[in-house]
Amino acid sequence: MSEAALQRHDWSIDEINALFALPFNDLLLRAQQTHRAHFEPNAVQVSTLLSIKTGACPEDCKYCPQSGHYNTGLGKEKLMEVEKVVTQARAARDAGASRFCMGAAWKSPRERDMPVVEEMVRQVKALGLETCMTLGSVSDKQAGKLAEAGLDYYNHNLDTSPEYYGEIITTRTFGERLETLDHVRSAGMKVCTGGILGMGESERDRSALLQQLASLNPHPESVPINMLVKVPGTPLENVEDLDPLEFIRAIAVARIMMPQSHVRLSAGRENMSESTQALAFMAGANSIFYGDKLLTTDNPQADRDRALFNKLGLHPETRDAVHAGEDDAEAAQLARQMHLAKARELAVDASA
Numbered sequence: 001m002s003e004a005a006l007q008r009h010d011w012s013i014d015e016i017n018a019l020f021a022l023p024f025n026d027l028l029l030r031a032q033q034t035h036r037a038h039f040e041p042n043a044v045q046v047s048t049l050l051s052i053k054t055g056a057c058p059e060d061c062k063y064c065p066q067s068g069h070y071n072t073g074l075g076k077e078k079l080m081e082v083e084k085v086v087t088q089a090r091a092a093r094d095a096g097a098s099r100f101c102m103g104a105a106w107k108s109p110r111e112r113d114m115p116v117v118e119e120m121v122r123q124v125k126a127l128g129l130e131t132c133m134t135l136g137s138v139s140d141k142q143a144g145k146l147a148e149a150g151l152d153y154y155n156h157n158l159d160t161s162p163e164y165y166g167e168i169i170t171t172r173t174f175g176e177r178l179e180t181l182d183h184v185r186s187a188g189m190k191v192c193t194g195g196i197l198g199m200g201e202s203e204r205d206r207s208a209l210l211q212q213l214a215s216l217n218p219h220p221e222s223v224p225i226n227m228l229v230k231v232p233g234t235p236l237e238n239v240e241d242l243d244p245l246e247f248i249r250a251i252a253v254a255r256i257m258m259p260q261s262h263v264r265l266s267a268g269r270e271n272m273s274e275s276t277q278a279l280a281f282m283a284g285a286n287s288i289f290y291g292d293k294l295l296t297t298d299n300p301q302a303d304r305d306r307a308l309f310n311k312l313g314l315h316p317e318t319r320d321a322v323h324a325g326e327d328d329a330e331a332a333q334l335a336r337q338m339h340l341a342k343a344r345e346l347a348v349d350a351s352a
């Protein structure tokens with residue numbers, strides 16, 4: 001079957017609701033079958049996150065500890081120096097991550113920040129890592145610059161359904177988010193976009209978010225599904241918990257609707273039982289953030305994740321293609337070998 005035939009972009013809300021309404025076992029079986037048809041079933045892609053510019057964001061996203069509109073105790077930090085970012089990236093690579101994601105609490109990057117973030121991309125890439133950035137909205141020109149610097153993925157989440165969106169964010173529209181994704185795609189980068197569950201949205205909102213994500217053509221290569229991390233000081237700190245089984249259902253439906261995408265079990269794992277995480281992998285999640293911190297909140301300690309991989313017989317996905325910097329092919333090849341060795345070590349460590 002051709003790539004295009006595998007990707008449907010016209011899911012109706014009724015069809016998606018019907019997937020959500022399947023008996024749990026039937027839904028998980030279908031998701032698992034879809035997963036196995038497209039991916040090595042026990043491989044999980046491993047990314048590490050770094051906040052390169054923290055706090056005092058002008059946007060008012062109600063879930064976010066970094067919004068300047070709420071007092072969450074975070075200070076305002078300047079953009080990190082390139083050298084410090086590279087040191088962190090090297091450590092992430094040596095710990096077994098294959099992708100390094102850099103996030104900034106910006107509405108969008110300023111022109112004077114662009115050469116600095118471009119240099120970060122070049123230097124992190126030269127370590128043999130895949131690169132990802134999330135810097136807010138980007139113009140087509142900025143997306144072009146990032147692509148030229150070698151950025152592999154750009155993350156920009158739709159976050160929730162178009163209908164619920166206005167309850168969560170008022171300073172940037174849903175349409176503006178789609179425009180940024182369009183710029184990213186047109187510049188030739190891979191698209192990473194997903195959302196957050198557990199913000200008080202309805203099941204229909206979860207269906208509508210997935211409908212929007214799957215309507216992107218081609219499907220996003222990476223779909224992060226975050227469980228809300230409730231941070232004191234944000235307007236959503238006391239929102240009711242989402243039943244973990246509803247979260248698992250959403251992962252399974254995402255897997256069925258976007259069969260070729262990596263679905264990331266993203267923020268929220270720190271408060272999730274091992275059993276819930278195991279169900280998420282069974283439902284077709286095949287990517288995680290690895291390392292003790294997300295951007296500003298805690299993620300499970302690396303040794304806990306190694307133990308979990310061991311219990312479940314999972315192993316880090318190795319990249320079949322590392323894009324060697326044209327002038328630095330040898331270094332990238334060496335880095336790739338080191339990464340493979342580290343990934344194997346991680347798997348052996350985990351099974352010890």
Ligand code: SAM
Pocket residue numbers: 057063064065066103104105106107134135136137155156157159195196226227228229230231267268295
């Ligand atoms: N400022 C940029 C933006 O919004 O695109 C990049 C950084 S922003 C923190 C990246 C994503 O993190 C958000 O779109 C949201 O989906 C996720 N996020 C932020 N706070 C979160 C929280 N408390 N729980 C779960 N996900 C969260």
Ligand code: DTB
Pocket residue numbers: 049065066101103134155157194195224225226229266267294295296297298
């Ligand atoms: C995504 O979907 N989740 C990540 C990443 N993309 C940038 C961010 C999660 C942030 C959780 C809250 C924090 O640590 O500040």
Ligand code: SF4
Pocket residue numbers: 057058059060061064065066067068104105106107136
């Ligand atoms: Fe700013 Fe991004 Fe947080 Fe929204 S999610 S407040 S844009 S850092």
